Every structure is written in C-alpha cells, then in structure tokens.
Amino acid sequence: MFNEEIFKFDINNIKNDLAMEGLSITDEDVTLFRQFANDEIDMSNLIQTIKNEIL
Numbered sequence: 001m002f003n004e005e006i007f008k009f010d011i012n013n014i015k016n017d018l019a020m021e022g023l024s025i026t027d028e029d030v031t032l033f034r035q036f037a038n039d040e041i042d043m044s045n046l047i048q049t050i051k052n053e054i055l
Helices: 004-020 027-037 043-054
Strands: none
Touching: 027 043
16 A cells, blocks of 8 residues: 555646646546556556547
8 A cells, every 4th residue: 555645745746747848637547546556457457548538
C-alpha cells in the first residue's frame, strides 16, 4: 500500500507541472492510476482503458 497523503501531494505537484506544459490530468486519470497502484487492475487493463479513452 501507499500513503494517501503523500499520493495526493505528489498528484498535485504532477498536475502543476503538467499545467505549465499546457497539459492536464483529470480526477478519472488519478482514480485509474490509484487502482493500478492498489493492484485492482493490471498493466494490460490500464493500457486498454487508456486506449479506449483516446479512441
């Protein structure tokens, strides 16, 4: 498992860094990566979900 407080802090930093580059990360993205971090989904499902969102 991971520390939720640290995770939120890191996500905020990542969001800020991406915003400076004109990119963004959504709450849905965060949820998806949290599921991966908690072993709720595996890498192939993560990739397929991202592909489905793009198409």
